[in-house]
Amino acid sequence: MNKTMLALLSAALLTTAAACQNNSNAQPAAVQLQTAPVQQPASGDAAKTPEQSQTAGAGKAAEPAPAKPAGDAGGAAPTTVPTPAQPEKTALQPAAKLYKMNPKTYDIVPIDPAAASKNVVLLTFDDGPRNKEVLASILDTLDKHKAKAIFFVNGYLVKQKPELLKLIQERGHAIGNHSWDHIDLKKESKDKVDQQIGDVQKIVKEVTGSAPQFFRPPFGSGSDDVRAKAKQENMLYMTWSNGSLDWEMTVKKNDPNKVVSNVLGQLRGGSNILMHELPWTAQALDPLLTQLEEKQFGFVDPHLIDINQ
Numbered sequence: 102m103n104k105t106m107l108a109l110l111s112a113a114l115l116t117t118a119a120a121c122q123n124n125s126n127a128q129p130a131a132v133q134l135q136t137a138p139v140q141q142p143a144s145g146d147a148a149k150t151p152e153q154s155q156t157a158g159a160g161k162a163a164e165p166a167p168a169k170p171a172g173d174a175g176g177a178a179p180t181t182v183p184t185p186a187q188p189e190k191t192a193l194q195p196a197a198k199l200y201k202m203n204p205k206t207y208d209i210v211p212i213d214p215a216a217a218s219k220n221v222v223l224l225t226f227d228d229g230p231r232n233k234e235v236l237a238s239i240l241d242t243l244d245k246h247k248a249k250a251i252f253f254v255n256g257y258l259v260k261q262k263p264e265l266l267k268l269i270q271e272r273g274h275a276i277g278n279h280s281w282d283h284i285d286l287k288k289e290s291k292d293k294v295d296q297q298i299g300d301v302q303k304i305v306k307e308v309t310g311s312a313p314q315f316f317r318p319p320f321g322s323g324s325d326d327v328r329a330k331a332k333q334e335n336m337l338y339m340t341w342s343n344g345s346l347d348w349e350m351t352v353k354k355n356d357p358n359k360v361v362s363n364v365l366g367q368l369r370g371g372s373n374i375l376m377h378e379l380p381w382t383a384q385a386l387d388p389l390l391t392q393l394e395e396k397q398f399g400f401v402d403p404h405l406i407d408i409n410q
């Protein structure tokens with residue numbers, strides 16, 4: 102399993118295409134409004150700094166996945182992927198917001214449970230944009246599953262590869278601010294925090310025409326100054342509620358199957374899933390999204406999340 106990075110990457114690219122054939126129901130069946138039993142929130146995860154933690158989520162990964170939705174929703178309007186109530190043709194109009202974030206757990210929940218499914222996840226990819234091939238694989242897999250994600254980017258990488266940031270935007274995904282240097286902002290002065298966050302707003306706006314509306318601090322490590330700056334820049338501050346632990350893997354020691362099982366082991370309605378722009382995550386993505394669809398989970402379009410909460 103653990104070959105070289107190149108072998109993995111090639112495999113990822115190949116299997117992304119090849120996996121189509123044993124995926125007879127790429128479209129999830131109707132998402133039922135009667136949703137899965139409420140899982141205990143992984144409250145600890147949100148408060149910890151799991152990007153550094155060796156244990157966060159590890160215990161949870163061993164737990165069984167939540168049961169599938171029980172019973173019939175009684176013909177309630179089924180949807181595959183949450184869509185705005187307005188016709189898609191009004192492309193210039195902002196989409197109606199259907200979701201909000203639970204500020205304690207960072208889960209994504211319907212604003213009106215009658216109007217949107219609870220059985221959704223938010224897909225996020227941090228620490229890019231850095232590698233064209235890995236990113237292309239992730240973008241292709243997201244397209245295959247008609248999923249939109251948030252890419253939390255670092256300014257120093259955007260400066261090096263602005264064309265990759267443009268690519269993310271052109272494919273319809275949301276771009277989030279993950280600080281300029283990927284440093285622990287909690288340890289920095291207010292001026293430094295403002296610069297680390299503000300400079301990313303500027304460069305992303307220069308490259309794509311609009312500034313990020315989502316913010317995630319590196320290592321999940323924030324402070325009052327960090328939150329205040331995110332708010333001042335009109336961004337929704339979040340960490341995550343479901344850690345794939347892909348960041349603990351290395352080129353020499355990684356396992357895409359474990360990325361999948363780590364996520365599924367913590368899965369609940371609204372899971373805010375933390376992943377990274379890494380080769381083994383790119384490889385895990387197609388089987389992960391397929392299994393989420395089989396469990397009747399949809400993928401929240403970040404553009405449908407109300408950031409003014």
Ligand SMILES: [Zn+2]
Pocket residue numbers: 152227228279283319320
């Ligand atoms: Zn990060």
